[in-house]
Amino acid sequence: MIKLVLRRLAQMLLIMLTVSLLLFAIFDTDQFRKKVAVSELGGFGVATLSDSDYQAWLEKKGLNAPFLQRYVEWVGNVASGNLGHSMEKNVAVSTLLKDRLTKTGILAFFVFLIMIPTALTLGVIAGMNEGGRLDRVISILAVFTTSVPQIATAVLLTVAFSLGLGWVPSKSAMTDGWSFKELMLPLVTLLFYDIGYVVRMTRASMSEVMSSHYIRTAILKGLPYWRVIVRHAMRNALIVPFTLIFLQLNWLLSQVVVVEVFFQYNGFGRMLYDAAMYGDIAVLQAATLVAVAVAVLSQLLSDIGYVILNPRVRFA
């Protein structure tokens, strides 16, 4: 197990290095530098700069140092805990990242808090009654919610609950400080897709277990039905959804861009979007590191959970 963890962590470092190197390479073009200059000084402003002024500007922003030198410097800085400075937001990347990750973390917390019990319950119920009316209803709903793109869900919810009924504000900028009411729409939008997905997975796993021999045997030998479900079926059926839920963490980090940008919620996704639009390389690099770390760590947790839950699997 320790070997597995260590190997995964080593992999993580390698992926981070590779991705950051690639990012640096992508951004090491004149076009990109020009784009940053335009973002900073404006299209008309850049046209006014003479060539040497432009070079001086690049120098000031540290954009014209050779590729490798910049990269090595960056790795050194990150190793010593300095993530750099956001050119667009004029603030240390670590401060920005902490703030934005907290916001997205809160959102994710509520997503999981509601999603896990709801999705598992619905999935188990559907799986228990495979082919029954309850299963049909739940399955159709689940397929429906996962097949609507999030941007459409966001628009529909806004029109219905904000502009129509006026129950919740249409945007989630939290201008007057933290407000759960403003969190509702992004939360529901994320849940809409996520619950449907986990329900379907849980249902599949549950129905598979329910049709297995040992469940039939348990029922035939006269055990009470609820005991068969809780003691025998669920324990095995939940292994897959459980490991899957960890992977949702990773999924959430990318899906959250659409939701945060639409609802103007100032989280990680919006930060990523802004940085990509502006060409704010320090932020992009840091966000990539976070994304890679979350991806690898969530997989690791999922694997560990799987091993613990399923004694048949042992990693060498």
Place this chain on the structure above:
Amino acid sequence: MNEIKRNPLVSKLKTQLDEGKLERREFLRLSALIGLTAATAYSVIGLPAPALAADTLPFPPADPAAKKGGTLRIGQLVAKMDDPATYAWNEMSNQSRSIIEHMTLVGPDNVVRPMLIEAWEPSEDLKTWTLHVRKGVMWHNGEELTAEHIAWNIRRWTDSATGSSNLGLSTFSALAEDTGAKTDKGKPIRVPAKNGVEVVDTHTLKLNLSRPVLSVAEDCGEYPTLIVHPSFVAPFSNAPIGTGPYTLAELKVGDRCILKRIAKTTDGKDFKYWGGDVYLDEIHFYNFDQDNQTAALASGTVDAIYELTVDQLELARSIDGAQIKSVQTAQTLCCRMQVDVKPFNDIRVRKAVVKAADNAAIQQLLFPEGGGIAYNYHVAPVHPEYFPLPKIGRDVEGAKALLKEAGYENGLDLTIDVGNTDGPWHQAACEALRDQLKDAGINLSVNVLPTSKFWEIWDKTPFGATSWAHRPLGTMALAQAYRTGVPWNETHFSDPEFDKALSEAEATIDVAKRKAKMEKVEKILQDAAVMVEPLWRPIYNLAAANVHGYMPHPARQLQLTKVWMG
């Protein structure tokens, strides 16, 4: 004031007024141009100054019903505040304008008024301008504003190493001199001219311009001309010292910008604002994309928004009590062609494009309410020196004939680059143009680029749709965009006769004569057929019912000092 009254320029204006060549409103506006306060202007024409005009402040008249206190929440993009001299967006200066201030302020009515300089006097040749710095203006650190401070700012702008777009304004360009050194691309390196800015005494300075400039007062009110304290080090948001009534309490780019009233200077004195009563306790900017601003106001998250786009008018109208205001501007879109690139180097091709276009139809399509039709010479009816040339109509047959003559009888394929830098209406305008040109046998493809990509090529593409912001004077836009060799000359248009005519118009204070001179300038530009400039777009803004004094501004400057909540 008597000195000013004896100013020969004023007496000239007065004569014109007496001869009926000039309307009274125009007289007041032009007096302001050459440095008269409204009160003096009224007294010159022998009228009692209205109570409001007696005020020498640049702000709208005080509203007796105004209440103190409250917070105004505005939805706009929250930008960083790095170096005011290199501000590239209006949003940056909107956040700053209540902290640091301009020398002059161009009001929502497009009339320039004195702000940090309380009066200005041009010499008759318009080459020497004396600026009187307002007395009793206090910096947030307790110092008094002096002529030296202003001079420091101007010298900074006129150094090309600062990278300020102010160097593109006639006044500051005429205060810079070439070092003789050139970059490998042949662009000159410029530094402040030796005797350009002269400090006469603590509150007077003299601008010795290298050529006559009429627009000094207007140039001093452009959005990147905010006056910072000489202790300034970028980023401004770290140590915001200004002369305005507010200071920066919090800035989170892309999230919020919080301004608070100043009560004490940093050295412990009571802060007294020179500009009279200020009502709001706090001003908050919250980051909302353009598309989201109206919805944010509808759900009560903000009290006012910065940009109301034409596609959101319907939604805005459905909000209870919301105030929609609009103003005429000189904001425009130039679908311009480079005159030295094939096939546009053939004037017959350019003329064919212009003839095949139907400006009126495009205007009607995009801004059916507000706005005006433009006729391809980049001077707008809101400009004081506007000379209305005869209207031109569409002439498809003429266009076809010209194309045939130019050797394109089987049609011509063109591509126009558009970046929607000022909203999706750019693309709509180009698409309308595409459909119109088809009738004359020109196949136009519309190449839509992301905004940032567009800014990489805006001055390089042979055929592109560039948005031009409002400028208070028509000559300002012409000087920046069409004079030979200026940095923003995207059409590469170069005509010595045009340059000469423009310079002459710029050097003429006499209004009737100046308007007459503009006829030639405008005609040369229109005849050169360098662009299809279909329209002047209106600016709309939106505020909740309880916001007072929140005015739309032709150059989209938010001026919040006198806004109040009730």
